[in-house]
Structures are given as C-alpha cells and as structure tokens.
Amino acid sequence: MRYVKLPSGNFEDFFNSLRGIGQIYGPVKEGKTHHFRRVEEAGEMDLKYTRTMLPPKKFFVRPRERLFSLEDGWWRKEGDENPFVLFGVHSCDVHALKILDRVYLSEPVDPYYAERRKSAFIVGISCLPDELCFCKSLGTHFAMDGFDLFLHELPDGWLVRIGSVRGHEVVWENARLFDEVSDEDIANFKAFEERRAEAFKRELRSEGLADTLDLAYNSPVWKEYAEKCLACGNCNLVCPTCRCYEVCDRWVDAYRAVRERRYDSCFMESHGLVAGGHNFRPTRLDRFRHRYYCKSYFDPSAGFNCVGCGRCDEFCPAGIEHVKVLDEIRGSLE
Amino acid sequence: MNPYESHPARILEVKDLTPREKLFTLRFLDEKLNEEFTFRPGQFVIVDVPGFGEFPISLCSSPTRSPIQLCIRKAGRMTKFIHGMKEGSVVGIRGPYGNGFPMEDMEGSNLILVAGGLGMAPLRSVLWYALDTGRYEHVWLFYGTKAYEDILFRDEVLHLLKHGSAMNCTVKLAYEIESPSCIYLEQGFSDRVCRGVVTDLFRGENFDIENSYALICGPPIMYRFVIRELLNRKLSPGRIYMTLERRMRCGVGKCGHCVVGTSVSMKYICQDGPVFTYWDALSTRGLI
Numbered sequence: 001m002r003y004v005k006l007p008s009g010n011f012e013d014f015f016n017s018l019r020g021i022g023q024i025y026g027p028v029k030e031g032k033t034h035h036f037r038r039v040e041e042a043g044e045m046d047l048k049y050t051r052t053m054l055p056p057k058k059f060f061v062r063p064r065e066r067l068f069s070l071e072d073g074w075w076r077k078e079g080d081e082n083p084f085v086l087f088g089v090h091s092c093d094v095h096a097l098k099i100l101d102r103v104y105l106s107e108p109v110d111p112y113y114a115e116r117r118k119s120a121f122i123v124g125i126s127c128l129p130d131e132l133c134f135c136k137s138l139g140t141h142f143a144m145d146g147f148d149l150f151l152h153e154l155p156d157g158w159l160v161r162i163g164s165v166r167g168h169e170v171v172w173e174n175a176r177l178f179d180e181v182s183d184e185d186i187a188n189f190k191a192f193e194e195r196r197a198e199a200f201k202r203e204l205r206s207e208g209l210a211d212t213l214d215l216a217y218n219s220p221v222w223k224e225y226a227e228k229c230l231a232c233g234n235c236n237l238v239c240p241t242c243r244c245y246e247v248c249d250r251w252v253d254a255y256r257a258v259r260e261r262r263y264d265s266c267f268m269e270s271h272g273l274v275a276g277g278h279n280f281r282p283t284r285l286d287r288f289r290h291r292y293y294c295k296s297y298f299d300p301s302a303g304f305n306c307v308g309c310g311r312c313d314e315f316c317p318a319g320i321e322h323v324k325v326l327d328e329i330r331g332s333l334e
Numbered sequence: 335m336n337p338y339e340s341h342p343a344r345i346l347e348v349k350d351l352t353p354r355e356k357l358f359t360l361r362f363l364d365e366k367l368n369e370e371f372t373f374r375p376g377q378f379v380i381v382d383v384p385g386f387g388e389f390p391i392s393l394c395s396s397p398t399r400s401p402i403q404l405c406i407r408k409a410g411r412m413t414k415f416i417h418g419m420k421e422g423s424v425v426g427i428r429g430p431y432g433n434g435f436p437m438e439d440m441e442g443s444n445l446i447l448v449a450g451g452l453g454m455a456p457l458r459s460v461l462w463y464a465l466d467t468g469r470y471e472h473v474w475l476f477y478g479t480k481a482y483e484d485i486l487f488r489d490e491v492l493h494l495l496k497h498g499s500a501m502n503c504t505v506k507l508a509y510e511i512e513s514p515s516c517i518y519l520e521q522g523f524s525d526r527v528c529r530g531v532v533t534d535l536f537r538g539e540n541f542d543i544e545n546s547y548a549l550i551c552g553p554p555i556m557y558r559f560v561i562r563e564l565l566n567r568k569l570s571p572g573r574i575y576m577t578l579e580r581r582m583r584c585g586v587g588k589c590g591h592c593v594v595g596t597s598v599s600m601k602y603i604c605q606d607g608p609v610f611t612y613w614d615a616l617s618t619r620g621l622i
Contacts, residue, residue, distance in 0.1 A: 067338055070384050075426075077336060108337035108586050210597035217596065217619060244590030247583050249387045257385040264591070271591060274581050275389070275409040278554060280594075280620070290620075296597035 004171055004178040005185055007157040015042035015087070017174045021121045022083035025059065027052055036086070047088050050130045051309055055240030056086055056093050057100060060116045063237075063263050067112065067247070070257040078258070079112055081119040088125040092133075092307040094147050095140035096240030097122075102302055103243060121166060124150035126192065129200050132310030134323055136197065137204040140307040152189055159189045204308065204323045205330060210298040212330050217289075219332040225325055226285040228318050233265030235291065235312035241305050244271070266291050292325065337586045340382035340426025341367055346401060348421055352484050354407050355452070356417055357394070360427065361401045372397050374434025375459035376577050376609045379404070380585050382426030383419075387412050390582040390604075393430065394455040396462035402427075405455040405486060431585040432608045435460055435575055440547045441469045448560050450478045450532055450552025454486040456577050457551050461494075465501050471545065473501075478508045478532030478552070482515040495523060506535040532556065533563045543569050550576045557622045561612055574612035576622065578603055594620045 006014055018024055026045040028037040034049040036056060054063075068075035089097075097117075104113035124147040135141040143150060148167035151158040159181060162168055171178055216222075236242040246264040251257045264271065267288070272281035281287050295306040306322070313321045347359040362368045373379075378392045381404065389412045395403035408417045416425065437460070445464055449457045454477055464470045475494070479485050485492075485507070495505040506526045509516050520527045528534055532552070548564050550557060557576060564574055580592035580603040592603035595618040601607065615621040 073384070073424075074342065075339065075384060077339070103588060106587070108335070110586075110588055111336050214596045214598045214619070243588070245583070245588075246591075247388065247589070249385050251385065259384075261589075264589075266590070272581065274579050275413065276407070278579075280554075280580065293596040294593065294600065297600045298597060 002162040002168065002171075003181045004160045004162070005154070005157055005181050006151065006160050006178055009157075010177040011158070012042045014174065014177050017170070017177070018085045018087070018121070018123070021085050021170075022119070024085040024087055026087035039087070045088060047125055049088075050127065050133070051090070051311055051314065053238060053311070053315065055096060055238065055309065055311065056089055057096065057240050057243070059084070059086060059120065060097070060100060060113050061104070061243050061245070061263075064260055065112065065262075066258050066260050068259040070259075075259065077111075079115065081115045083119045083121065085121045085123065087123045089122055089147065090127045090309075091124060091143035091150075092135040092140045092309045093240050094122070094124055094143040094150075095135075095303075096307045096309070098146045099241045099302065099305060099307070100243060101146075102299075121170075122147045122149075124163075126150075126152040126196070128196055130310070131201045132313045132321075133200060133308060134202040134204045134310065135308035136200045137202075137206050138304055138306060138308045140303070141197075141200075142193075153192060154185055154188045159185055202310075202323055204326060206304065209296055209304075209326065209330075212333060213293060213296050213326070216329045216333050219329050221325070221328045221332045222289045222292075223285055225320060225328075226283075226288040229267075229284060229288050229320060230318050231267040231284050231287065232317060233267040234315050234317065236265035236267060237263055238311040238315045239295075240307060240309055240311070241295070266294070292329075295322070296326070338428070338584065340380065340388075340428040342424050343427045345419060345421055345423050345425065348419070351405060351486050351488075354409075354484075355405055355486060356408075357487075358404045358406060358416070359401055360404065360425070362427070363424070368400070371402070371430075373402075373430035375437060375463045376434035376456055377430035377432045378456075378582075378585075378608065379427050379429030379431065380582070381406075381416065382428065383412065383416060384426060386415050388426075388583070389413065390431075390585060392456035392459070392577070392608075394458045396459050396466060398463055398466035405452070405458075407452055429585060431582075431604055433606070435549060435577075435609050437463060442471060442545075444471045444541060444546040445473045446541065446546055446548040446564075447473065447475045448478075448532060448548060448550045448552070448556075449475065450556040451480065451484070452486070453551030453553070453556070453577075454479075454491075455551075457549060458487055458490075460549055461503075465503060471502070471542075473503045474539070474541075475503070475505045476508070476532050476535040477505070478535070478556070479510075481509060481511040482513045482519070492519075495519075495526060508532050508535050531559070533559050536563050536567070541567065541569075543567055546573065548574045550574065554622065564612075571612040571616060575609055576612065576615070577608045578610060578621065579608065580604070594618060596620075 026039045029046040034052045066078040104110040147163045150161040244264040245261040297305045342363045343360040349357040394405040582604045583589040587602040587605040
C-alpha cells in the first residue's frame with residue numbers, strides 16, 4: 001500500500017479537488033444524529049462522528065429504487081449513474097459494503113448495484129469507538145481494502161492510505177497537496193491506532209459463535225427477548241449489511257407503471273409468507289431468532305454478516321442490545 | 335445482462351385442470367430463445383405480468399417436450415390475475431432458476447415420486463422426463479389428493495394408472511373425500527387406489543431400497559410423514575429429495591426472502607434449492 005500525508009491546511013483544497021469526480025456526500029449532523037448528505041463545502045461535514053443513522057448502503061441498495069418503467073407494454077431498464085464521492089466512511093461500513101458486494105456482485109451480478117459501486121469513489125476516515133461499537137471483536141475495525149483513499153487522523157493532518165488505482169490517480173493529480181510520510185507521522189499513526197484499540201468498551205465473543213447459536217436454538221432467552229422486541233424492523237433498516245428487498249409494480253398514472261424495489265424487513269409477518277397463506281416464520285420468536293442467525297452467519301472466507309457498528313442498538317426503541325442478547329444466549333448454554 | 339429482465343412469452347393455451355388450477359402453455363416471442371431454453375425437472379421460472387407483478391412457479395412440463403407449461407393455482411392477487419388471461423396474451427418469463435433434481439445421478443435407479451396436491455406439478459416434469467428418456471429402472475408415482483376433482487393432469491394420471499406398467503411405471507392414488515368417481519376407480523384398481531393419505535400407498539410395496547431414490551413435493555405437513563415412512567424402509571437421507579417453497583422474489587439469491595437456516599448453514603432456497611435432500615434438512619434448521 002502507498003501512504004502519503006495530507007497536511008491540515010490542505011484539507012479543504014483536497015475536498016474541493018474531489019468535486020471533479022462528481023457530487024460529494026459526507027456525514028452531516030442533524031439534530032442528535034448524523035446522516036450522509038450531499039455537501040458543497042468541507043465545513044458542512046462533521047468528521048468526528050461515530051455512526052450515521054442509515055449506513056452507506058443507502059447509496060448502493062436504495063431504500064426505494066426503480067428497476068424498470070413500463071413503456072409501450074414492455075419494460076425499459078431504469079437508472080443511469082453519475083459518479084459520486086462518498087466522503088468519511090468508517091472502516092466497519094467499508095467492511096459492510098464488502099459483505100454487500102459478496103451478495104450483489106456474485107453471479108448473476110445485480111446491474112443496478114454494480115453500476116453504483118463503479119460510480120462511487122470512497123474516502124474512508126478513522127474514528128474512535130463509543131460504548132456501542134464492537135467492530136474490534138469482529139475484525140472490522142480496520143479496513144485493508146474496499147476504499148479508494150483512507151484518511152487517518154494525525155495531530156497536524158491526515159495519513160492517507162491509497163487503496164485503488166483511482167485513489168492513486170487522485171493523489172497524482174493533486175500531488176502538490178500531499179507530503180511524504182515522515183517517521184513522526186508513522187509514530188503518531190501507530191499511537192492513534194493503539195489508543196483506539198484500547199478505547200473499545202464492548203466486546204462480542206465471536207469464537208465458536210455460529211455453532212453456539214445453532215446449539216442454543218431452543219434457548220428460553222430467545223423467547224424473553226422476542227417478547228420485548230417491538231418487531232418494528234428498525235434494526236433491519238439501519239443495519240449496514242441487511243439487504244432484503246421487496247419488489248412491487250406501481251402505476252404512476254393511467255398509462256405508466258414502474259417496477260420498484262424497496263427495503264424489506266425479516267421482522268414483518270409477510271417476510272416468510274407464501275402463496276396460499278402458509279407462513280414459514282409465523283411468530284415473532286421465529287423472526288427475532290432468524291435475524292440473529294442471519295447476522296451471525298459465518299463465512300470462512302469473509303467472516304460474519306455483522307460488522308459491529310452498533311446501529312441496531314442505538315436505534316432499537318426497545319433498547320435491545322445485540323451483544324447482550326448473544327452473550328445471554330451463550331450463557332444459557334454454559 | 336440484467337437478471338431481473340423477463341422475456342415476453344405468448345400464452346398459447348389455457349386449460350382448466352381443476353376449479354383452482356389452470357395449465358398455461360407458453361412460447362417465447364423470441365424464436366432463438368425457444369430453441370435455447372432448456373431446464374432441469376424441479377427448476378422454476380418467475381412469471382412477470384408487467385404492471386401487476388411477478389411470482390415464482392415450477393415448470394411442470396418436461397425438458398424433453400416443448401413448449402413449456404406452468405400449472406398455476408389461484409392462490410393470491412397475482413395468480414388470480416393471470417387466471418383471467420386468455421390465449422394470445424403476453425406475459426414475461428425469466429429463469430430457469432434453482433438447482434432442479436439431479437436426474438443424471440439417478441439414472442439406472444428406481445424413482446419413487448411422492449406428490450401431495452399441487453406438488454404433482456413439479457413432479458410431472460420428473461415423471462415425463464423419466465418416461466421419455468427411459469433411463470430409469472422403474473418409476474412409482476404416489477399421489478395424494480383431496481378429491482377426484484382435484485386430481486391434477488387427471489387424464490395423464492389415469493392413463494398411467496391403466497397403462498403405466500408397459501412403461502415400467504406404477505401409479506397409485508390416495509383420496510380423502512369419497513365420491514362416485516373415486517369409488518369407481520377404487521373398484522377398478524383396488525390395489526392402487528384407496529381412501530386415505532399418501533403414506534398409505536406405500537403399503538404392499540417392496541422397493542429395492544439400495545437402488546432407489548425418493549422425490550417428494552407437497553404441502554409442508556406431508557414431508558414429515560412421508561420421510562418417516564421412507565426412513566423406516568431404510569432409505570438413506572441422501573437419497574430422499576424434496577422440492578421446497580418459499581417467497582422467492584428475485585430468484586437469484588439477492589432479495590433474501592427465501593433464506594433459511596442458522597448461522598452455521600444458511601441457504602437460499604432459490605439458488606441452493608428448491609431441491610434439497612433430507613440430509614440437507616437434517617443439517618439446516620427451518621428447511622422443512
């Protein structure tokens with residue numbers, strides 16, 4: 001990997017240089033929460049954020065998107081993507097995008113997702129965890145790839161890791177803004193990462209988790225939490241790796257129809273319903289358990305389906321905590 | 335290529351099978367596609383009625399015969415709509431999807447097809463494939479139905495009931511509701527037609543279990559009883575194939591509706607299935 005330094009004084013110029021790529025989206029504080037919004041000036045962003053409400057998946061798997069429009073009795077594909085910059089993505093969210101890639105870019109490739117992925121220039125940014133983050137226990141607290149540039153905070157600027165050819169190009173084109181990395185910068189980078197590693201308060205015991213959960217299928221803890229859960233589906237919406245969608249045709253007016261897909265949630269009763277009314281996950285307990293099993297799915301080549309961002313905890317109206325549920329399930333076996 | 339894009343196909347024929355099910359015969363408008371389209375018994379397609387929606391349906395015709403046929407039960411909004419469509423109308427078809435039955439692996443063996451109700455549709459594909467190719471030792475079809483009027487592909491089933499032995503095929507029927515037609519059938523074929531459930535049809539049959547495969551399709555409740563019967567006869571869990579149903583939206587492993595299993599074994603019914611062995615069911619929770 002190539003490393004360069006972006007001095008603090010050049011940050012705004014660097015930000016402005018990215019306009020050449022396309023529209024820039026970054027974390028903006030609104031009320032108590034942060035959101036990825038379209039930004040015109042670097043100053044609009046709040047880069048010292050912990051997590052946004054909706055993760056960057058909203059740019060790739062949209063909450064609602066048109067797949068086709070009906071013209072002259074048959075479908076015409078929708079969507080032409082303009083290049084855009086996603087500024088300030090945390091490493092857990094970079095990992096989450098890689099999980100989405102595994103699904104949407106595997107054969108057959110989802111063309112809508114693939115086009116957006118190609119159109120996106122991703123600038124990662126380092127962060128400090130709060131009491132809900134548990135990405136370290138899942139190994140998603142540091143991204144080795146999946147970004148174009150990654151900025152790590154230094155006392156007097158940013159250490160930039162270059163993760164793609166396009167990232168190289170941006171740095172070459174703006175060479176005047178970057179310095180070589182000094183020994184002092186490396187020492188600062190190391191110190192920052194060590195301080196960060198120590199700052200995690202929450203830990204998910206991930207060893208053997210998949211098997212442990214499988215063995216605890218009938219644990220009474222599931223029932224206890226399913227009764228507490230409101231089945232609102234918030235956790236699905238804010239989860240950076242939840243990707244279930246529903247497809248529906250909608251008439252725009254008497255002559256035109258569109259086929260859309262929108263986020264769906266495995267907490268909805270309709271999720272496991274089939275024609276004729278049989279439901280494969282009829283109770284809230286079934287649905288609650290299903291989500292935890294899905295998030296804890298372990299792929300030997302890619303890890304868990306959860307990146308430890310803490311969103312499901314922060315935005316759960318019933319105050320259910322992911323790690324606590326899994327710990328109690330594990331505890332019920334011991 | 336856009337995997338969500340369907341190809342226009344004309345409805346050549348609509349035939350009433352029962353009061354609830356119709357048989358649709360379809361042909362793609364694109365001639366090249368008609369030539370190229372092939373599938374394995376047990377695979378499904380997604381039918382697209384532009385402006386109304388899509389739904390998954392098993393192919394009930396055999397790849398050895400064209401054109402393609404779909405047996406559609408009026409079960410919801412979409413299927414009710416397509417039941418109202420006439421010959422000459424155009425719908426979209428995309429697929430085929432899923433794994434299908436491993437027909438090549440089973441060559442030279444006995445096939446025990448166990449169908450319950452609408453489960454006859456995908457197994458009809460297997461049945462005709464097996465009889466057309468003649469690559470299988472003997473084919474049994476055990477078909478459980480509610481009433482005489484509910485027998486899907488009645489002409490074909492009754493024809494095989496009478497003349498199947500010439501094709502190394504034994505058809506047996508179980509019905510729940512008594513009617514004059516059923517009693518008449520039972521009188522004619524007392525060894526092969528009875529009032530009861532589909533597992534009753536196993537009585538009196540001796541299979542060469544080492545050389546047999548069972549292929550099951552029916553309502554969820556049926557699997558437990560049929561599998562118990564097969565296991566009692568010492569059929570290996572790896573030789574029991576079942577085709578399963580879920581709410582498949584995309585058909586290509588993206589939308590997540592058909593995901594089953596737990597953290598150690600998650601499966602997409604649309605891609606990893608819809609055909610699974612009983613062994614898969616033993617190692618994947620929630621499969622059946």
